[in-house]
Amino acid sequence: MPGRAPASATVARALAPRLALLLLAVVVARIGRLAEHRLPDPVGDALGGVLAAALVAVLVLVVRPGMHPLAAGLTGFGLCAAVELLGLTPLPGRSPSGGPPSPRCSTLPSPRRPCSGPRWAPPSAGRRASPSCAPSPGAGARGLAAIPRGRYGDRMSTSTDARDRLVAAAQEMFAAQGVGATSPRQVLAASGVGQGSLYHHFPTKHDLAAAAVGATVESALTAARRDLEGTAPALDRVVAYVERPRDALAGCKVGRLTSDQAVMDDDGLRDVVTAYFVRLLDVVATTLREAGLADDAARDRAHAAVAIVQGGYVLARATGDPEAMQAAVRGFVTLLTDLPDDRHTDPTQETM
Numbered sequence: 001m002p003g004r005a006p007a008s009a010t011v012a013r014a015l016a017p018r019l020a021l022l023l024l025a026v027v028v029a030r031i032g033r034l035a036e037h038r039l040p041d042p043v044g045d046a047l048g049g050v051l052a053a054a055l056v057a058v059l060v061l062v063v064r065p066g067m068h069p070l071a072a073g074l075t076g077f078g079l080c081a082a083v084e085l086l087g088l089t090p091l092p093g094r095s096p097s098g099g100p101p102s103p104r105c106s107t108l109p110s111p112r113r114p115c116s117g118p119r120w121a122p123p124s125a126g127r128r129a130s131p132s133c134a135p136s137p138g139a140g141a142r143g144l145a146a147i148p149r150g151r152y153g154d155r156m157s158t159s160t161d162a163r164d165r166l167v168a169a170a171q172e173m174f175a176a177q178g179v180g181a182t183s184p185r186q187v188l189a190a191s192g193v194g195q196g197s198l199y200h201h202f203p204t205k206h207d208l209a210a211a212a213v214g215a216t217v218e219s220a221l222t223a224a225r226r227d228l229e230g231t232a233p234a235l236d237r238v239v240a241y242v243e244r245p246r247d248a249l250a251g252c253k254v255g256r257l258t259s260d261q262a263v264m265d266d267d268g269l270r271d272v273v274t275a276y277f278v279r280l281l282d283v284v285a286t287t288l289r290e291a292g293l294a295d296d297a298a299r300d301r302a303h304a305a306v307a308i309v310q311g312g313y314v315l316a317r318a319t320g321d322p323e324a325m326q327a328a329v330r331g332f333v334t335l336l337t338d339l340p341d342d343r344h345t346d347p348t349q350e351t352m
Contacts, residue, residue, distance in 0.1 A: 170212035180262030234291035248316035
């Protein structure tokens with residue numbers, strides 16, 4: 001009908017600005033997501049916050065097209081500031097029980113990223129967790145307490161600091177609840193760094209796991225080498241290694257990884273754990289050879305030394321008594337000092 005054409009044109013002209021603003025909102029949201037998850041702190045946080053406020057301003061203009069753009073912008077920043085001050089914006093990955101609020105107005109949706117490694121998910125409700133993997137009471141709490149939580153406090157000054165903070169948080173959480181039950185978002189909440197740093201340094205869950213497990217292995221091997229490599233008598237160094245004070249009830253951070261199905265099902269992570277024990281056995285065996293043991297005897301006693309430490313952790317956790325580990329170590333040290341039959345003999349030193 002001839003009278004409807006002008007009405008349609010009027011509606012189209014009225015809707016065109018709003019549709020354009022909605023398209024602009026989509027573009028701003030997309031840019032904000034990329035900035036937040038690809039740029040390191042503090043650039044990603046700052047730019048993500050500004051774009052979030054701009055997105056709110058654009059949406060305000062969609063609802064109130066007659067509003068001055070400057071007023072809409074101030075409204076956007078004001079709404080973001082109110083959300084931050086009231087603590088209404090949760091940190092991505094925040095558990096229902098609570099956690100540190102994000103200091104950035106996070107109106108932008110968080111992207112779902114694929115996992116190139118094993119899926120990390122808590123055990124299903126119907127399946128009991130393995131006792132060897134379950135954290136002991138308070139296990140991990142002391143380590144996690146040492147990591148300042150939230151992002152209002154100690155901010156990361158450099159990209160390297162942010163990476164180290166993420167790795168340290170992941171190590172503590174893996175020790176407390178296992179790799180399979182830990183998500184990157186939980187690590188993010190514990191580390192206190194921005195979400196942009198997480199995806200900047202570790203684009204996938206597997207990348208974060210590989211870095212944290214690798215750091216745990218290297219730290220443990222370095223500690224062992226401090227005991228086993230030196231100028232003291234060789235047997236004294238082996239004794240120092242097995243007698244080193246350990247938190248028996250917490251368990252070995254590397255040994256417990258062998259009971260984590262997410263680690264053992266992943267070729268890369270499993271190889272890192274395997275390499276740790278192979279290298280540790282080599283260092284212990286080398287030290288025992290310095291004490292005069294034949295190769296086979298040194299290798300056997302190296303396996304016994306490592307097994308005593310690992311088994312001591314298991315006994316202590318199973319009985320709830322750290323003395324169980326100390327008793328196992330004392331028994332091994334007593335046997336270790338009985339070496340005459342296994343030493344190399346020099347024919348020139350034999351007496352008639």
